[in-house]
Amino acid sequence: MTASSAPGFADRLRAFYLRSDAAKGYALLSPVMITMVVLLAAPLVMLILYSFWTQSGLSVDTTLTTARYQEVLGKQSYHDIFWRTIGTSSLVTLVTVGLAYPMAYYVAFGVKKYKFVWLILLTIPFWTSYLLRAFSWKVILGFNGVINSGLISAGLITEPLEFLLYNQSAVVITLAHAYAAFAILPIYVSLEKIDRTLLEAAADLGDSAWARFWRITFPLSLPGVLGAAVLIFVPTTGDYVTPQLVGGPTGQMIAYSIQVLFLKINDWPLGAALAMSAMAAVGILVVLFVTAMQLAVRQIR
Amino acid sequence: MTKPIRAAKRMGDPGGLLGLFAIAYLLFLYIPVLFLPVFSFNDSIFVAFPLKGFTTKWYEQAFADDDMLRALTASLQVGAVASIVATILGLLGAKAVTRYQMPGQSLVTGTIMLPLFIPEIILGIALLILINALSIPLSLFSIAIGHIMLCTPFAMAVLTSRLDGFDKSLEEASMDLGETPWMTFWRVTFPLVLPGIVSSMLLSFIVSFDEFLLSFFLQGQQPTLPVFIWSQLRFPNKLPSVLALGAVILIVSCLLVVLAEWVRQLGTDERKVGVA
Amino acid sequence: MADNIIRIENVTKQFAGGVKAVDNANFNIERGEFFSLLGPSGCGKTTLLRMIAGFEFPTNGEIYIDGQPSALIPSYKRPTNMVFQSYAIFPHLNVFDNIAYGLRKDRLSNRELTRRVNEALEMIKLTGFGSRRGDQLSGGQRQRVALARALIKRPKVLLLDEPLGALDKKLREEMQIELRQLQREVGITFVFVTHDQEEALSMSDRIAVMGKGVVLQIAGPKDLYEAPNSVEVASFIGNINLIDATVRAINGGEATLEGPGFGQFKAPAIDGLKAGQKITAAIRPEKLSLTASRPSGTHVEGTIKASAYLGDRSHFHVHIKGRETPLSVAAQNVDRAMTTGFDPARAVYVSWDPRSLILLKS
Ligand SMILES: Nc1ncnc2c1ncn2[C@@H]1O[C@H](COP(=O)(O)OP(=O)(O)O)[C@@H](O)[C@H]1O
Ligand SMILES: [Mg+2]
Numbered sequence: 001m002t003a004s005s006a007p008g009f010a011d012r013l014r015a016f017y018l019r020s021d022a023a024k025g026y027a028l029l030s031p032v033m034i035t036m037v038v039l040l041a042a043p044l045v046m047l048i049l050y051s052f053w054t055q056s057g058l059s060v061d062t063t064l065t066t067a068r069y070q071e072v073l074g075k076q077s078y079h080d081i082f083w084r085t086i087g088t089s090s091l092v093t094l095v096t097v098g099l100a101y102p103m104a105y106y107v108a109f110g111v112k113k114y115k116f117v118w119l120i121l122l123t124i125p126f127w128t129s130y131l132l133r134a135f136s137w138k139v140i141l142g143f144n145g146v147i148n149s150g151l152i153s154a155g156l157i158t159e160p161l162e163f164l165l166y167n168q169s170a171v172v173i174t175l176a177h178a179y180a181a182f183a184i185l186p187i188y189v190s191l192e193k194i195d196r197t198l199l200e201a202a203a204d205l206g207d208s209a210w211a212r213f214w215r216i217t218f219p220l221s222l223p224g225v226l227g228a229a230v231l232i233f234v235p236t237t238g239d240y241v242t243p244q245l246v247g248g249p250t251g252q253m254i255a256y257s258i259q260v261l262f263l264k265i266n267d268w269p270l271g272a273a274l275a276m277s278a279m280a281a282v283g284i285l286v287v288l289f290v291t292a293m294q295l296a297v298r299q300i301r
Numbered sequence: 302m303t304k305p306i307r308a309a310k311r312m313g314d315p316g317g318l319l320g321l322f323a324i325a326y327l328l329f330l331y332i333p334v335l336f337l338p339v340f341s342f343n344d345s346i347f348v349a350f351p352l353k354g355f356t357t358k359w360y361e362q363a364f365a366d367d368d369m370l371r372a373l374t375a376s377l378q379v380g381a382v383a384s385i386v387a388t389i390l391g392l393l394g395a396k397a398v399t400r401y402q403m404p405g406q407s408l409v410t411g412t413i414m415l416p417l418f419i420p421e422i423i424l425g426i427a428l429l430i431l432i433n434a435l436s437i438p439l440s441l442f443s444i445a446i447g448h449i450m451l452c453t454p455f456a457m458a459v460l461t462s463r464l465d466g467f468d469k470s471l472e473e474a475s476m477d478l479g480e481t482p483w484m485t486f487w488r489v490t491f492p493l494v495l496p497g498i499v500s501s502m503l504l505s506f507i508v509s510f511d512e513f514l515l516s517f518f519l520q521g522q523q524p525t526l527p528v529f530i531w532s533q534l535r536f537p538n539k540l541p542s543v544l545a546l547g548a549v550i551l552i553v554s555c556l557l558v559v560l561a562e563w564v565r566q567l568g569t570d571e572r573k574v575g576v577a
Numbered sequence: 578m579a580d581n582i583i584r585i586e587n588v589t590k591q592f593a594g595g596v597k598a599v600d601n602a603n604f605n606i607e608r609g610e611f612f613s614l615l616g617p618s619g620c621g622k623t624t625l626l627r628m629i630a631g632f633e634f635p636t637n638g639e640i641y642i643d644g645q646p647s648a649l650i651p652s653y654k655r656p657t658n659m660v661f662q663s664y665a666i667f668p669h670l671n672v673f674d675n676i677a678y679g680l681r682k683d684r685l686s687n688r689e690l691t692r693r694v695n696e697a698l699e700m701i702k703l704t705g706f707g708s709r710r711g712d713q714l715s716g717g718q719r720q721r722v723a724l725a726r727a728l729i730k731r732p733k734v735l736l737l738d739e740p741l742g743a744l745d746k747k748l749r750e751e752m753q754i755e756l757r758q759l760q761r762e763v764g765i766t767f768v769f770v771t772h773d774q775e776e777a778l779s780m781s782d783r784i785a786v787m788g789k790g791v792v793l794q795i796a797g798p799k800d801l802y803e804a805p806n807s808v809e810v811a812s813f814i815g816n817i818n819l820i821d822a823t824v825r826a827i828n829g830g831e832a833t834l835e836g837p838g839f840g841q842f843k844a845p846a847i848d849g850l851k852a853g854q855k856i857t858a859a860i861r862p863e864k865l866s867l868t869a870s871r872p873s874g875t876h877v878e879g880t881i882k883a884s885a886y887l888g889d890r891s892h893f894h895v896h897i898k899g900r901e902t903p904l905s906v907a908a909q910n911v912d913r914a915m916t917t918g919f920d921p922a923r924a925v926y927v928s929w930d931p932r933s934l935i936l937l938k939s
Contacts, residue, residue: 470665474659477631492669
C-alpha cells in the first residue's frame, strides 16, 4: 500500500477499526453480547409475545389478544397466591436484611484481623447447592425431623410438633437461610466504603455513638441495604424449590402455578401472561418501595 | 456535654455484643447444613434423634446406583461445557470493558448481569420457549445452553475484577517487541490472568453443578444430579442415600469455593508490579 | 537534503471524547539524532509518541518511518521500540526472559540468545541479575532493563516516554548523562518525551516544544532558549520577563519601542514590524544586571521587592514604577561583595544590553 493509491473499502474499514476504541471494544464484547441477546433478551421478548397469544389444542394461535391477561386478572386463586407470594417474600426480605445488617456491620467495623476469612465463611453458602440447603430444612423441621425427634428424646415433648413444617413460616425460615449470603455482601460493601473520618467529624461535633450511626452510617449504607433487599425480594418471589419442599398447601407460591401451566397443563400463553403480570406487579412494588425508602431516609437530618 | 474521643477505640467499633451475634449468625448459617453429613452416617432409615450408630452403607448405596452415576456424569459434562464457554465469553467481555471505553457500555454490562436479578422461574420458561422455537430437542444440550446463560454473568464479574487495573502497557510492550496480538495473549495476558480464569471456571462449574430449576425445565431423558436428587425425594426409603450424596456434594462445593477464592487472591500483588 | 528517519505529515489525533490531543503536526526527525518532545503535561506528547510506536492511529495525516508510510501499521510490524513510562517489565518473567522477550521469535540458537542477552546485561551494568524477578529490582534497575529489552531488538528508532520521571533527582541526573552517552555509542535515533525543560535542553540535539496539541517550535537547545519564536515557548523554556510594548519607529535593524515603566527603549527588529504595532519584548533574567549606582547604558530605576540567595547566584524581584509585575533579575555571585547590599526596599538600577531583547508577536 502506498500513500498515493486510493484506499479501497477494506482499507478504510481497517483504518476505522484501528482508530476506534469503541470498534475494538465491541469486537471483543460481541461474543458475550450475542450470547446474551440470543439466550436472554430474545427469550424474554418471546415470553412477552406468548402472553398475547392463545393455546388451541396442541398448537398456538398467534393472533394478538389481551384475553390471557384478563383471564389471569379475573381469577381469584391467582390473586390469592400472588399476594401470599408477596407477603412471604417481604417477610423473608425483612428477616434476612435485618439479620444481615448487624453481621455486615460487625465485619466492616469490628473485625480487624482475618476479615478475608470472615468474608469467605459468609460467601461459601452462597455458592453451595441451594437445593440441598432447602432440603436440610425439610430434614430439620419434619414431622419426624431433627427438632421433633430431638425434643422428644430430650423428654421436652411427647407428641411431634406439627406446626413446624408445611406452612408459610417454614418457607420464610428456609428462604431466609438460603438467601443470607445475598444480603451480607452488598451491605458490607456499602459499609466498608464509608469514610471513617466522617464519623470522627460527627463525634467532634458532639454526636453520640447512636446519633453517629443513625445520622451518618445508616444513610450512607442505604444503597447497600436497598440493593440487598431487591436482590432478595425479586428472586424469592419466583422461588419454586422451597415452597415445594417445605411449604405444604398453605405455603405455595406463584412459581408453582406457572410451572403447572407450562409443564403440566401445557397452556404456555396463560403461563406467560401469569408470569408477566407477576413480574410487572413485582417491578412496580420494588420501585415504590425503593422510592419510599429513599424519601424516608432523606428526612434524617 | 461532649465526651472525650478515645483514640484507642476505632470509630464505629461495635463492641463485644455484636461479636456474639456474629458467631450466632455463623452457627445459623452452617448448623442446618451440617445435619446432612451427620445423619448420612446414622445407621437408621429414619432421619431422627437419637442417633443409632455409625455406618457408611448409605454412601455405598448411593454410589452403587447406576442412575445416580449417570446423573453425576451428566452434571459433570454440563458443568464442564458451561464453565468453559462462560469463562471464554467472560474473558473476552471483561477484556473489552476494562480495556476500551465504549458508548453504551453500561447498558451492555447491565444486560449481561441481568440473570442475577430475574427470578429463575422466568429464565426457565423463557429458555423453554426459546428451545422450543429453535426446535432443539430437550436434552443435556438444552440444559447446557441454559447453564451458559446463567454462568456467564458470574464469569464476567470474576474476570472483570481480575482484569481491572491490568497495566495495558504490558501488552503494548509485547507487541512493541514484535509479538502479534494472538501471541501477546498467550505470552503475557494469559499467564497473568490465569488465576482469574481458574477461579472463574471453578465458580461457574459450581453454579452449574448446583443448578436445579433451569435443568428441571430444560431436561430431556437424562437428568442432571440435582434433578435426580429432586426425583429421589419422593421415596422415603431413598432419603438416607440422598443425605450421603448431598453431604458429598456440599463438602466438595465448599472445597472448590475455598480453592477458587484462594486462587483468585493469588498474585494480585504481583500483577501490580508493572504499574508501580 | 537531510536524511529523515521519521516524517510526520499533517498528523492529527482526535479522541472519541472530542479531545484533539495532537493538532496538525508537521516535522521531521533526522537519522541518528537525539530528538525531544517537550511540553507541559497533557499537551499531547505521549499521544504523538504512541502514534509513532503504533499504539494509537492518527485521525488524519501520515507518518513515514524510514520512508515507509506507517500510520496504520501495527506496532509489531514497525522498526521502532519503546521504553514505557511505567517500564512495563513483565512481572511473570525474570530479567533475562524480559530482555530476551523480543528475540524468542527470531529463532536464534540458544548460545547466540544467551550471548546477546548477557551482552545487553553488561551494557546496562546488571551482569548477574538475569534470574532476578521484576519486583526485586529498584526503579533505576527496572529502567535499565526496559532500555536493554528495547535496544536488543536493534530498532531504527527508540522511543522513550518520560523514562526518568519516576527516578529521584540524583539518579535522574546520572541517567541523563548515561542515556546521552549510550545514544552516541549505539547511534540509534532517540525520540525522548519529557516535561522537564532542563532535561530536554541538556540532552537533545533538537527539541520540539508542544502546547495544547500544537507543535510550537522545533530548534536546537541554544536557539530555543536564545531565540524563542513565541511567548508560549519563551515562557515555557526557563524564566523570562515580558514587556508589553508599542513599536514607535524602525531604523534599519533596530526598533524603538515604548512600554509601561520603561519609557522608550531599543531592541533588534524582526521581520514585518510596523510602527504603531503592539508587541511583546522579552528578556531573560540573567541578561539583566543590578547596580547600586546609575550605570551608563540602557537602564530603569526600581526598588527591590524580594530576593533569594541560591549560593552560586541570587534572584531578585525588582519593582519598576508604572509596571505591574516585578522584573525578575538573576545575578551570578562572582564575588562576595555581590551577595551583600541588595536588601529589600533598596533603590537599584536595572540595566541591559539592547541586543539581549527578543521581540515576540503574540
Ligand atoms: N485514550 C484517550 N482517550 C481520550 N483522551 C485521551 C486519551 N489519551 C490521552 N487523552 C487526552 O489527550 C490529551 C493529551 O494527552 P497525552 O498525550 O497523554 O499528554 P502528555 O503526554 O503530553 O501529558 C490529554 O488531554 C488527555 O486527556
Ligand atoms: Mg505523557
